[in-house]
Amino acid sequence: MSQKSDGMNYAPQGKPSPVVKPGEFTFAAAFLEHGHIFGQCNGLLEAGAELKWVYDPDPKKVADFIAKYPQAKAARSFDEILADPAVKLVAAAAVPCDRGAIGGRVLEAGKDYFTDKAPFTTLEQLATAKAVVARTRRKYAVYYSERLHVESAMFATDLVAGGAIGRVIQVLGLGPHRIGNKAARPAWFFQRAKYGGILCDIGSHQFEQFLTFSGATDATVTHAAVGNYGNPETPELEDFGEASLLGNNGSTNYVRVDWFTPAGLSTWGDGRTVILGTKGYIELRKYVDVGREKTSDHVYIVDEKGEQHLNVTGQVGFRFFGQLILDCLNGTEKAMTQEHTFKAAELCLRAQLAAKRIA
C-alpha cells in the first residue's frame, strides 16, 4: 500500500458512477508536478469523462502517466491541448505558484479548469483569476481533496447540513502529513515562493472544510503561525502551521497542519476533523483509526441520543466529480460555487500572510 504511505501520491479510487455517456465530456491532464493529478483523473474518469490528452514538459512524467492511463495521448505542447475544441476541461497539478497563470490560459481558451489545491500562492493571482472568470464565464475549479475525495468528509457534509449537531460552533482540523523521503520530492516543494507556505499549501484543504461545515461565507484570520521545527537543512520548508479563524456567522475554526507524521503510522497522516455543534459533535478519523483499525473513513457522532461509530468506506462515493462534469456542461454550480472555491483560496492566502514565523 505505498499509495497509502504517501499523501502526495494518494489517489483515491471509487466506484464508477458515470453521469455522462462515452464521448460526452472530454478532458485533458497537464502539468503533473503533484501526484494529486491521479486522484483528479480517477474522479473524472469514474464519473464518465474521457481522457484524451496528457502534457508535461518532462517526458518521464508523461510516460508514467500513460502507463496508468493508456487512453491518453501525449500532446507536443500545452497549446495543442488548448487548441483542441473537443477538450472541455483541463485538469492540472502544476507547481503551485504557476497554477493561476495556467488556469488563465485554460479559461481564455474557452475551457474549464480543474487544478490541484492550493490554487494560488498570492492574492494577486487570485484577483487575476477572478477577472478571467468574470470575463470568460468559465470555471476555475479546485481539487480540495481532503473533503471532496474522502468519503467520511462527504458523509459529514450531509450530516451537518441536515442539522445533526445543531448550529456549528467550531470546526477543528488536524492535517498532519508525512514528508517521507525528502530526496524524492521535487525542488519546488522546499521553495517557499513556489509552494506558497504550509498554510497556503496543505492548509487550503482545512479552510475549505471550515466554510463547508460551518456555513460561513467569509472569515477573518484571528491568529496564524508557521515554523520549521525539524527540517533545518531545508530552511524554506514550513513544517508546522496553525491558524484560527472567525466566520462571518460567529463560527470558529482552528487548523493545525504539519509534516511530522511519524514513520510508524500506518498511513500518510492521521487527519482529523472535529465539528462541534450546539447539539452534538462529529469526529472524522479520515485515513486511519489510529491504534485501532488501519482502515479509513471512521466517523464518530455524539448527540443527545448517544455515541455512534460508523465506518463509511464504500458507502458514500465521490459525487463531486460527476457534479463538476454536469456543472461544466450545464452552467450550474452544484459541485461547488465559484465564490466558495475562491473564498477558501483567499482564506489560505490570508492566513499565510498573517502568519508569524515562530520557529
Place this chain on the structure above:
Amino acid sequence: MSQKSDGMNYAPQGKPSPVVKPGEFTFAAAFLEHGHIFGQCNGLLEAGAELKWVYDPDPKKVADFIAKYPQAKAARSFDEILADPAVKLVAAAAVPCDRGAIGGRVLEAGKDYFTDKAPFTTLEQLATAKAVVARTRRKYAVYYSERLHVESAMFATDLVAGGAIGRVIQVLGLGPHRIGNKAARPAWFFQRAKYGGILCDIGSHQFEQFLTFSGATDATVTHAAVGNYGNPETPELEDFGEASLLGNNGSTNYVRVDWFTPAGLSTWGDGRTVILGTKGYIELRKYVDVGREKTSDHVYIVDEKGEQHLNVTGQVGFRFFGQLILDCLNGTEKAMTQEHTFKAAELCLRAQLAAKRIA
C-alpha cells in the same frame, strides 16, 4: 455512575499508597463549593493523610461531607481550623473569586493550602498570593485535576519527559464539559466575576498541562476568544473558549474548552490531549474512548516504530498527593514547584484577559 456523568462531582479514587504513618500529616477541608473537594480529599487520604476537620457556612454541605468522611469533625468556624496547630494543610474549593483570600488566611496561619483550580480570578489575587508565599514560606498548591488526577495524563507526563516523542512542538487540549442540570448549579457558576470566565476556570487545567508537557516555563497568549453560543438565559456564562499560546521554548499550545458535552455522551466530557513531537505524537482520551469503550485513560502513541493503544487504568496511580504531603513535611517541591503552580494560574488569567468576546 452518576459521578462519571458530571464533571463537577467527578472524584477519582485510586489505590491507597500511604507515604506517611497514621497521625503524621493532618489536614482539614473547608469551603465545599465545588465537588472537586472530594477528589482532593480522596487523593490526600489515599496517600496517608488524616482528615480532622470540615468547615463550610452551609450546614447541609457539611452534613453531606461528613456522610462521606465520618472521621471529619464539623468546625464551628474557619478560624477554629486555622487555630489548630495539628492541621498542616487546608484543602478548599471555595467560590473561585474567594480562593486567593482564603489561601492568604491559611498561609498566614502557618499552614499549607491546597485549593481547587482555578486558584485566582484576577492577577491582583495572584500577586497578593505570591507575596504571602514569599513572606510565610508556606505552599499554595492547586488541584489541577485534569492532569494530576488522571492516570493517562500522569503516564504521558513521564513518557514525554523521557523523550518518547522527541522535542514537543505542540500541546493541543480539548476540554469539553457537561453543563447538566443548570438549576442544580450554584449561582456563582453563572456569574462572570465569581467564576472568572471559562479560560480562567476550566481553561486552567489546560495551561498547566501545556507547561508540563512542553517544558516551557513561560508563554505569551497569541490568541484568545470566548463566547456564549447556547445559553442566552445565563448571559454571563461563557460556554466556549479557545486560546493559543507560544511557549518560551518555541512550543505552542492550543486549547478549546466548552460546555457542550451532549446528553448522549457516556461521561461528562470527551477530554483529549494531543502532544505533537518531532519524533511522534501521543493522544490521550482521558475519560472515554468515544464510540469504542466506556472506560477512561486510553493512551495512543505513534512513533518511529508503530502505533500503540494502551489503557492505563489502575497502572499509574496518583503520585501527586503523596508527593505533596512529603513536600509539605520536608520543604521540597517534588509534586509541583510553586513557580509552575503560579505560572499556570497566570496563563489562564492572561488568556482570559486577552479573550475577545465573539458570541
